[in-house]
Amino acid sequence: MRVRVHVFLKSGVLDVQGKAVENALHGLGWSGVSDVRVGKTIDFDLAGVEASAAEAEVKRMCETLLANTVIEGYRIELS
Amino acid sequence: MKAAVVVFPGSNCDRDCKVAVERSTGASVSMVWHAETALPAGLDLIVLPGGFSYGDYLRCGAMAALSPVMTEVRRAAERGVAVVGICNGFQVLCESGLLPGALLRNMALKYVCKPVELVIVQPETRFTRAFGSRRRAVMTVGNGEGAYFADAETLSRIEGEGQVVFRYAENPNGSLNDIAGLINAGGNVLGLMPHPDRAFEPELGSADGALLFQSLLETA
Numbered sequence: 001m002r003v004r005v006h007v008f009l010k011s012g013v014l015d016v017q018g019k020a021v022e023n024a025l026h027g028l029g030w031s032g033v034s035d036v037r038v039g040k041t042i043d044f045d046l047a048g049v050e051a052s053a054a055e056a057e058v059k060r061m062c063e064t065l066l067a068n069t070v071i072e073g074y075r076i077e078l079s
Numbered sequence: 080m081k082a083a084v085v086v087f088p089g090s091n092c093d094r095d096c097k098v099a100v101e102r103s104t105g106a107s108v109s110m111v112w113h114a115e116t117a118l119p120a121g122l123d124l125i126v127l128p129g130g131f132s133y134g135d136y137l138r139c140g141a142m143a144a145l146s147p148v149m150t151e152v153r154r155a156a157e158r159g160v161a162v163v164g165i166c167n168g169f170q171v172l173c174e175s176g177l178l179p180g181a182l183l184r185n186m187a188l189k190y191v192c193k194p195v196e197l198v199i200v201q202p203e204t205r206f207t208r209a210f211g212s213r214r215r216a217v218m219t220v221g222n223g224e225g226a227y228f229a230d231a232e233t234l235s236r237i238e239g240e241g242q243v244v245f246r247y248a249e250n251p252n253g254s255l256n257d258i259a260g261l262i263n264a265g266g267n268v269l270g271l272m273p274h275p276d277r278a279f280e281p282e283l284g285s286a287d288g289a290l291l292f293q294s295l296l297e298t299a
């Protein structure tokens with residue numbers, strides 16, 4: 001099973017990196033861009049876990065290590 | 080006093096911390112590798128030093144917080160042993176849940192490296208007693224992700240409980256409420272972004288950091 005985890009700063013947390021990217025895009029002429037958020041994607045193969053249990057297992061990984069839930073949210077994709 | 084400095088792969092202030100604690104307090108300081116599953120017996124102080132543990136991979140302090148030695152640091156903290164996390168060590172304490180909140184990228188996206196003036200908000204903690212009647216101190220910051228963040232509820236709780244120990248006189252990085260350092264509810268775990276280990280004798284520009292370590296002699 002292939003797993004993709006998206007990790008991003010929560011909406012209430014100022015994303016200064018996103019702000020800098022947004023300013024750069026504006027500078028390049030893309031004036032319609034707003035609310036840029038920079039996150040990260042973590043991909044991996046997962047074996048030895050039943051498909052039905054995979055999501056719960058990956059959620060535990062997110063809560064334990066992959067995301068800091070004080071400041072970050074996450075989204076899990078399984079394929 | 081007996082102290083230990085934890086060394087993670089990528090720590091770079093571990094030697095500074097050892098020398099700073101030794102010269103400030105006369106303590107014997109042992110170095111403890113992050114993979115250890117036991118700490119030396121009878122410790123009065125554990126220091127988590129600055130640096131770039133695990134190359135700051137994933138998030139600053141995230142991997143270090145899960146190091147084997149951190150299980151023992153947590154146990155020692157629960158027993159009331161003083162724990163100080165400096166800079167990356169502060170990030171490790173937040174990541175491990177020993178302190179509330181998190182450290183975000185600096186507001187100006189710049190690595191800030193300079194002496195800063197601190198306001199001593201709580202002069203009665205285990206870590207600030209030796210400052211006496213002084214309410215200002217100077218220490219050096221050196222960080223790229225030092226902006227303290229906590230959600231509104233947590234922030235109001237730590238402010239209400241008097242857990243904020245140091246504030247920046249002039250905020251260098253966008254920390255909420257100018258927070259430079261805070262303690263846990265039990266008062267024995269301190270995290271701060273400024274480096275007392277880079278300000279422990281006048282030749283370094285400030286000797287105020289020595290007072291932080293000397294404060295611990297009273298409870299050692």
